[in-house]
Amino acid sequence: MQLEIYSLMAMKDQISVSLEAICDSYSSLLWDIEFYQCGCFEVYIAASPQNVSIFQRGRIVARSDDAQHFGIIESLQLETDAEKGDYLTVTGRFLACLLERRIIYPTITANGSYEDIVRKVLSRNVISAGIRNLPGFSMGTVFGDCWQKTARMQVSYDNILEWLYSLCKTIGGSANVRLDGNALKCDLFSGTDRSLFQDENPHIVFSDAYNNLLSFSYAADDAVQKNFAYVLGCGEGNARKRTTFCSGTEPTYLDRYEVYVDEQNTAQEEDVTDAEYLEILKSSGAEHLVQPKTASESAIAAFSTQYQYNKDYFVGDYVTVEQRRFGLLQPRIQLIGMVESFDQNGRSLTPTFKETE
Missing domain, CATH: 2.40.30 (Elongation Factor Tu (Ef-tu); domain 3)
Structure with a gap:
């Protein structure tokens, strides 16, 4: 299995990717794929003038056997030792980390499927946002019923990477950014059930x-569990908008673990009805439940x-x-x-x- 190192150049709304080197003589490689957060990698390789010139921050590291995950070099550490030799440690995260460079601005009120909500957030902050664009970025494929469920929510000023993976945890889906030629594609997907609880797929x-x-x-x-949320929104005193949220049947007695969610800063816009605003509060309550x-x-x-x-x-x-x-x-x-x-x-x-x- 070889490592491929690419240069990544931004040209306004486009990117240019070119292969710089192929490496198969590294000492060790860690390739950490995560479902609910951005994955990362580490390459430990003998240091030489050639390797130092190849592994540069901002370049992309890919595997010859993985067409879905591409790392971007974020950190380099060079250590020299007369007895043990000279080594270079190359670390970084997968391409989804590029979303960490943007926040959700200004406030977005969205209503529809989770897929549509993500599309709206990315369009306004990453894809069709002028100088805030991530060059070459666009939506890719979408797979999984969880992304077709509907919600109404209001989001503002959150870091997009953190917001996206928080949403993924809430609905049970995931997101990944891959390199597709000279383009960056953001895929949304869900896992497949291969457990003994189903018979559609072979059991693992x-x-x-x-x-x-x-x-x-x-x-x-059980100490960290929270399964019932009281959510209070805008307003003062008894006039504050409020609702509750739980997943499934409302827990009772010793099975009930309550949490208070303060959404005072979530404003009710003029075109949002009371019922729609309560749905926004419920979405926030869902994010604060803890298993x-x-x-x-x-x-x-x-x-x-x-x-x-x-x-x-x-x-x-x-x-x-x-x-x-x-x-x-x-x-x-x-x-x-x-x-x-x-x-x-x-x-x-x-x-x-x-x-x-």
Whole structure:
């Protein structure tokens, strides 16, 4: 597997991308794909005048076997040592990090599908925003029912990258920016259910009984849970607009964990009815709900004959994990991150899982 290094030049509303070098002699590579946040990478390579000239900040690092994820170099660290040798550490994040350079300005009130809301935010701040444009940026493909659900919300001054991934966490989708020739495409998508809870797709089961679960740890904590929101909007005293929000059936008694959400600064515009304004407040309430904290760490077989990463399953998919020895079963758990590591010991996979409701 080779690394491809590209230069990235901006020319008004367009970009120019050209291949500068191909590298296959690095000491180690970490390729961290995340579902609910921007992924990152690290290249550790012997330092030489040639490598220092190749790996420059602002350049793009791509893998010859990955057409979806492209990193942009953000940090370089050069260390020289007479005994151990000279090494260069190259780090950065994937191209979605470019959205971190913009905020949502001015206030946007949006009503429609989540796909339409994202399109509106990106259009006004990134795509059709004059000098605020990200050159070559446009919407790509959209996949997943979660992006067709509807909402009404008001957003202003949020960092676009943080807002987008916060929205993703709320609806269970994800976003990725990829390089497509001389263009940057923002894709919206969702994971595929491959757990034992469904029969449409082949089941993916990681288990000590199948020798594809090398290690396993699990912890759960209810203390951080918030499942019922009281949301107060604009106005003063008893005249403040207010509503409540919960997901599904309203929790009661010991199962109820309440949170207060202050949306005093969310103004009700003249063309927004009271009912529509309450829907905006409900959307804010949804963002403040917190599921019970769980931690599940596992190491899975990188070269399993049963399932191959990025062929049989992908980051964002729902799978099944079990530790049969201790009788622990997570029948539907989401793979929200995967760190691929390449070094002198070969390739390893370190997944991150998140339990679903």
